[in-house]
Amino acid sequence: MHFVARSQVEEVVAAAGGRIVDVVDMSRLQDGGSLRFAVRRA
Amino acid sequence: MGLEHVKQVFEQYGKSDPMYAVLTDHARRGGKWDPADFFAHGREEITRVTQYLHDNQLTFPADQALDFGCGVGRLTQALYAHFSHVTGVDISSTMVAAAQQHNAAPDKVNYVMNDQPHLQLFADRSFDFVYSNITLQHVPPAPALRYIGEFLRILRPDGLALFQVRIGPRIDEGSLSAWWYRVRREHLRRVWQRLRGRIP
Numbered sequence: 001m002h003f004v005a006r007s008q009v010e011e012v013v014a015a016a017g018g019r020i021v022d023v024v025d026m027s028r029l030q031d032g033g034s035l036r037f038a039v040r041r042a
Numbered sequence: 043m044g045l046e047h048v049k050q051v052f053e054q055y056g057k058s059d060p061m062y063a064v065l066t067d068h069a070r071r072g073g074k075w076d077p078a079d080f081f082a083h084g085r086e087e088i089t090r091v092t093q094y095l096h097d098n099q100l101t102f103p104a105d106q107a108l109d110f111g112c113g114v115g116r117l118t119q120a121l122y123a124h125f126s127h128v129t130g131v132d133i134s135s136t137m138v139a140a141a142q143q144h145n146a147a148p149d150k151v152n153y154v155m156n157d158q159p160h161l162q163l164f165a166d167r168s169f170d171f172v173y174s175n176i177t178l179q180h181v182p183p184a185p186a187l188r189y190i191g192e193f194l195r196i197l198r199p200d201g202l203a204l205f206q207v208r209i210g211p212r213i214d215e216g217s218l219s220a221w222w223y224r225v226r227r228e229h230l231r232r233v234w235q236r237l238r239g240r241i242p
Contacts, residue, residue: 002227003210004183012187016194018203022098026206033209036175038100041199 006035013039045185047228049133049157052113052180056136063137064113064176077144084116087175091204092124102202103170110189110205111177112153115141121173122150129169133157159185161192168196172203179208182227184215 013020022038055063061075065083095101105126109118112130114137121128130153132138141153156163172193178186186207193203213219 001179001208002182002186003179003208003213004186005212006209007212008183008187009190009207012190013194016191018194018197021100021202024094034179034206035209036204036206038098039194039203039205040201041194041197 009035009037013037014042017042045133045157045159045181048180048182052132052134053136056134056138056140060114060137060140061116064116080114080116081119081144084118084120088117088120088124091173095202095204100202102200103198106169106198107171107173108164108169108196110172110174110193111180112141113137115144115151115153117173117175118151118153119144119146121171122147125171126150127152129154129164131156131161131163159188161189161196164196166195167198167201170198170201172197172201172205174203174205176206178205183213183223 010020018039019042020037020039024036026034026036052063059071059073061077061080062071062073065075065080067075104124107121107125107128109115109121109128109130112118112132115130118128118130118141128151130138130141130151132141132153132155135155138153138155145151145153154163174193178189181189190205193205197203211219213223
């Protein structure tokens with residue numbers, strides 16, 4: 001299992017000319033969160 | 043940290059137990075997944091996704107969709123009911139071969155293998171919808187973040203990308219924490235898994 005920081009996702013999306021329109025917490029396990037991002041072009 | 047280890051693991055699983063590798067239900071390890079049940083899981087997931095999109099008014103043209111990390115095509119086969127055409131892409135050639143065997147709509151669905159840390163095989167603005175679930179969590183942070191950037195490059199102007207990641211502490215490439223992350227994930231983990239007799 002690999003992890004990324006939420007801030008890194010936000011930075012990559014912005015750098016690629018996108019915007020995050022929604023984030024859903026998909027966590028089912030206790031050893032780390034799981035997020036689902038909905039993104040569009042800015 | 044690259045994709046070589048990810049590819050190695052899923053090439054092996056694609057040959058030995060592809061459906062279990064995608065949906066790790068221990069009762070169905072060893073080729074015990076009934077394909078009908080397996081693909082029903084995919085349809086249930088896509089039903090939940092379409093409901094979510096509808097509820098949140100996240101609309102886009104229903105033309106071209108991409109299933110990133112398609113594996114055996116569990117979700118790809120569910121997506122084609124909603125789009126003109128769906129492409130499934132996976133790092134493993136054996137997974138793609140298994141997906142092609144289960145392709146119920148070859149006129150609407152194609153599968154391709156990509157083991158590069160980018161999606162240059164797809165042109166800019168190719169897809170209306172990019173979907174990825176329980177895939178990027180198997181990819182080391184640097185290429186996972188690069189793929190996310192690629193999702194936006196291949197997205198059409200009115201399109202939407204929907205992707206899941208596991209969230210953890212920030213690890214920047216070149217940092218001491220990145221070195222330790224690599225040691226733990228690539229070396230210590232392999233030793234431990236070999237001791238346990240599992241695919242490293």
